[in-house]
Amino acid sequence: MADKIGIDLEQSRIKDAPASMFYIPNFITQDEEEYILSKIPANQWITLSHRRLQAIPARLTPSNALVASSGLPEWLLKPAVQRIDELGIFQDSPYKTANHCLINGYLPGQGIMPHEDGSAYHPVVATISLSSSLVLDVTEKKSNDSSSDQDDRQSWRIFQEPRSLLVTAGSAYTETLHGIAEVKEDIDLKGETVANWDLLGDRERVMESGGNNLRETRISLTFRDVLKVSNVGSKIFGKVRG
Numbered sequence: 703m704a705d706k707i708g709i710d711l712e713q714s715r716i717k718d719a720p721a722s723m724f725y726i727p728n729f730i731t732q733d734e735e736e737y738i739l740s741k742i743p744a745n746q747w748i749t750l751s752h753r754r755l756q757a758i759p760a761r762l763t764p765s766n767a768l769v770a771s772s773g774l775p776e777w778l779l780k781p782a783v784q785r786i787d788e789l790g791i792f793q794d795s796p797y798k799t800a801n802h803c804l805i806n807g808y809l810p811g812q813g814i815m816p817h818e819d820g821s822a823y824h825p826v827v828a829t830i831s832l833s834s835s836l837v838l839d840v841t842e843k844k845s846n847d848s849s850s851d852q853d854d855r856q857s858w859r860i861f862q863e864p865r866s867l868l869v870t871a872g873s874a875y876t877e878t879l880h881g882i883a884e885v886k887e888d889i890d891l892k893g894e895t896v897a898n899w900d901l902l903g904d905r906e907r908v909m910e911s912g913g914n915n916l917r918e919t920r921i922s923l924t925f926r927d928v929l930k931v932s933n934v935g936s937k938i939f940g941k942v943r944g
């Protein structure tokens with residue numbers, strides 16, 4: 703997968719993170735961010751204990767299938783999915799594009815437990831952040847030394863700015879867990895502690911705040927290609943898999 707990624711994306715590779723993670727600041731404009739935010743349905747949030755969530759076009763079934771009567775709506779396709787597709791990150795996926803979006807909403811102090819995205823999806827996820835910055839913690843799944851009591855797993859901090867795109871693929875998808883700490887402020891942000899520091903769009907803002915990031919409400923759009931799709935009653939999934 704990494705070999706097939708175009709040269710522009712290669713310049714966005716997070717070198718200090720597991721292969722393959724890419725970070726692109728200002729992937730969408732402020733107007734596009736406002737447009738997407740204005741389109742997120744206000745009445746479709748599922749409130750969980752530590753965040754809220756929407757699955758578009760639908761939640762997966764217990765057997766990890768996507769069964770829906772329509773595809774992603776226009777407001778997610780343009781510009782977000784269209785621009786993601788231009789990167790070629792879904793070129794090896796069954797549908798050659800994202801067919802699913804999980805929208806997560808986090809208040810300051812909210813987060814998500816370390817987890818992996820699993821086998822329901824082609825192993826690529828593209829995350830657009832909206833409204834606020836925060837740190838995503840990425841940790842190796844397995845300890846190098848299973849006989850040791852000590853947790854010697856390697857971990858990395860990825861700082862996600864509003865309007866940025868984070869791509870997680872390859873062994874970063876299959877061999878790591880990702881989570882967001884339930885804190886109101888991310889601290890100690892600097893070149894030595896943030897894996898994508900050199901790729902950030904606005905390092906000055908972080909430095910001016912003394913390496914701290916006071917969180918505000920953040921929305922993330924996580925785009926994936928669900929492997930099992932039912933095309934029942936639908937013209938939307940044009941490419942039906944055999």
Ligand SMILES: O=C(O)CCC(=O)C(=O)O
Nearest residue numbers: 804806814829880922924
């Ligand atoms: O909000 C994020 O950036 C992460 C979301 C996430 O981990 C997920 O949807 O599985």
